[in-house]
Amino acid sequence: MHDFWARTRAFGLAIGVHVVVAGVIVFSSMSWEPFRPPDLTGLTIEAVMVDTGAIKQRREEARKEAERLAARQTEEERRAKDLEARREREAEAERQRQKDLAVEKRQEDLRLQRLRAKQEQDRKDRIKKQQDELENVRRQREEAARQRRIEEERLKQLETRRQAEADAQRQAIAEEDMQRQLAAEQAEFKAGRLATLGEQYYLAIQSQVTNKWFRPPTARPGLRCRLKIVQIPGGEVISANIAGSCNGDEATRRSLVAAVERAGSLPYRGFEDVFEREIDFIFRYDGD
């Protein structure tokens, strides 16, 4: 029954998809041009038109020729008149130019006079400015000397202050160090007592694996190997392998995997809360 309904539903959805697509296609084809039958009559009419057209064209050409002649005559008359007018305009322009030249010469004279006066003035200004500059340099030098004296004074003061600050800081650091050491000692003390269940679990695994481990002669103290163990509820080991970093050689790695497999099951009772199907732990060996 369930199957029947699922099939009907799927059928309905499929039909729905097709209806939607058909709708979109019809909608988008609305703007197409409708088909028209091809127009076949135009071709014959064109052939008749050629004959009458030629006669009309010849008549038209004769009329156009006469018009062109008349137009040329009037054009020549107009050109003669234009020439006369231009000659008069040029004479007038010449007279005007003479007048302009006279005016220009007078202006030039005036300009030269003014220039000479200005040069004299400039020379006087320059001399005065040089004297001023000499005076300025002298004053600046005096000012710089005074500044230097003040600066030396300030430096001396700064030096004394810095020494005082450094002394204070050294004392503060010493104090802080002492406090930090105290805090670290306290934390260590606390951690020793309150190791979490998870840590105990890892310690238990570590000791179980170590018990089953036949240490190969090449394994050195300081060995760190990341082991990945898959187990099932109850602690039975399904698989074990080296995952990632391991600073032992090939024999050591193999011996570790063999140790886990020999152990067969990991501690479970009492650690149900921290049980994980995949355990990722770092095996440590620091010498006996």
Next chain:
Amino acid sequence: MQSDLQIWQLMLDASWVVKMVMITLLIASIWSWMIIFRKRQMLSFAEKGAVAFEEQFWSGTDLSRLYKESIENDTGEGLEQIFEAGFKEFARMRKQSGMSPTVLVEAAQRAMRIALVRETDRLEHHLNFLATVGSTSPYIGLFGTVWGIMTSFQQLANVNQATIAMVAPGISEALVATAMGLFAAIPAVIAYNRYSNQVDRLETRYDNFKEEFSSILQRQAHILLEG
């Protein structure tokens, strides 16, 4: 009025061969969409079921209780079926005396393999129809188009002054068949690729579960028969 009927006009004016092609393609398209919707629902259901069952299985519950529960609700599929088959076989073989652990585990494994194959087959069912539609419907559409163009050129043979306007409607109506073929093929190909990938992943998951479960059974067998 005339312009919005055009596409229907084109289809109705087509020759009967082209019409047959178009009807075939329409049916193929509807069918493949049906399968697309069905499979999508089925695969997502199977995936959710697998996730839920794995979580239940690895949470550390008692296996025989889990077996009883899964027997009681008979809608179980996928992982649940594999688990049921393996556990049932294991329990039955255990009752017979004189069995070695290897034989016990092998029997359970065989039962699980059969269940796995059955489940995979169920998931893959109908998928090959999508592949067929995806690969053949463009050719069917093309056949319709070629036929339509052939006939529309045939009609040109007796006319002295041929214009493009005389062949255009015929070609246009023939091209509708190709469009329909592509419309049927594209979703089918996409869905086929997607679903076969999903089925593969589910199968890998089932296989992994089967291996892990049989290693558990092996341990149990050793404990039962030796200890």
